[in-house]
Amino acid sequence: MRVATAPDPTAVLRTRSAERRARQRGWLRKAAGLLASVLLTFFGLLAITFVIGRVVPIDPVLAIVGDRALPQVYARVRAELALDEPLYVQFWIYISKVLQGDFGTSVLTSRPVLEDILRFFPATIELATLATFAGVLLGVPMGVIGATHHGRWPDHFIRVVGLVGYSVPVFWLGLVGLLIFYARLDWVAGPGRLDVFYEDIVEPVTGLLLIDAAIAGDWDVLGNAFSHILLPASILGYFSLAYISRMTRSFMLEQLRQEYVITARAKGLSERRVVWRHALGNVMLPLVTVIALSYASLLEGAVLTETVFAWPGLGRYITDSLFNVDMNAVLGGTIVVGAVFIGLNLLSDMLYRLLDPRAR
């Protein structure tokens, strides 16, 4: 009899597993929603580049056959490019080609655009990564100090440093940097990734010159490459620092007003522990998003920086192609940068969900 009145242990288990299943379903639905929105955004990216490719006042057929081609040749190439088909068919062909990694052939280098991009992109990644490192390592402590010294001179100083970063044209800062640190002081190497003397010595493995040189154990090349990347990376890093320190400061100000901070202080924890452990620990999470966004915006800032420093990266590839009206290359580069942008946004979103128990 007693057995019957006791709560059925399997019932608890059953409700628990039902709960878990419901949670999993909710998670799956969220993931599906996220995936759908990413796919939609990517579709939009393709639609925009497709439209841009169609409104260009250049005849893509003429660009290939030249203006003295026979009418038959012209017609054949036109049919090959599927330009006779209705627009939606053209768009379909365009999408399926892009998804297969076929961005067409670059008029300028007469290589497949994807091959070009794979050659140029590592230089940009190297630059943006180094810059982000600098931005995080300096920007986060600056933001924290700004928040702990709220309204006093370190705070004002850090705010002004940030505001200047928001206002200064990156290409101008690059030129001034070259003028001072390369031409006048001779502290760093000039434009380019390497001195001519050191070029093509190191076997490209990753495409990231610093890592390749370290793998090959060629310290001369490594030193030279570092001397070349130092200035452009610091300048890009400054922009990342401006953004990261500003966001860190405002997140920290919010955290330092919370009650757990008062509790921690009342417990007698040292101020350093309260600020750098407890408050900063809670700020880390939103900071992940900020860092991902700043990394993405550096890929963009790299367009101008690469032009100033003759840096053979994706940004310069896009602008160079632009001047040679090489639309395949321009649009291919735009799609790749856009896709990386979307990917970084997705990554930061997922990290947020993964790390924050409240968002799970």
Place this chain on the structure above:
Amino acid sequence: MTAYSVPQVRWRSWLLSAAPQSRIQARLGNLYLGWLSFLANPLALVGMAIVVALLLMALFAPLLAPGSPYAQSLTERLLPPSSEHWFGTDELGRDIYTRVVHGGRVTLTIVLLVAIIVAPLGLAIGTAAGYFGGLLDTVLMRITDIFLAFPRLILALAFVAALGPGIENAVIAIALTAWPPYARVARAETMTLRESDFISAVRLQGASSMRILVRHVMPLCLSSVIIRVTLDMAGIILTAAGLGFLGLGAQPPIPEWGAMVSSGRAFLLDQWWVATIPGIAIFVVSLGFNLLGDGLRDVLDPKQRR
């Protein structure tokens, strides 16, 4: 002394009255309070001074710099700054001071044109999406998200590539990439307004959706949009200058600051002033807009106030 200060006090107490007699008095009083807190922010004042100086400079450019920004003098090429040429001369012997002053007009034109296109566009899309909701909201916000997800400069580059270089096309390209944040802001404001009683009252009186949107919703979204515009100005200036620097914005010989920096690059090592001085102009002006925008946000947007 007293005769002088008495009317001033009366005027102040009228503005600061806790029981305003009319709507105008209340509104002016609010404005005055905002103005006072704006005055308490020295950085914002500096920003306003810079922006006002830019406006005056653009307005009185022919008086401040009487020469033509296009006047060449090949015997006076690449002269360093002196009492005759305050900022020196460029590779064609043109006076850089004159060109910088007249360049203020170009920059201001670009910024105003972009603002005139972007603010109403974002306002219309955002309020429509927020007010009607449903499918229209989903579709419009999806499009907004798509544009927001892109790198702005690269998208502008691709647009300029398609349209061809030049000021007008640079303006269009920047505007096409700049509207989404405005739509977001306007939508958020509209969502909170949509359910309020006064909108229901207007609807009951038989006002059309169009009338409600244009006459009742949009004016209330304006202040957020204006803050956004001011904060965005610096970004617009920097993007326009970047396009000019790459040779995709204003074309030579137009005295556009970004293009001037670009043409001075070739002489950077020996004649530093050709490239650096127009860059300083870009920096100062965008700093001014940033400071002003920050100050305005603190005053006009109580939600953000700390």
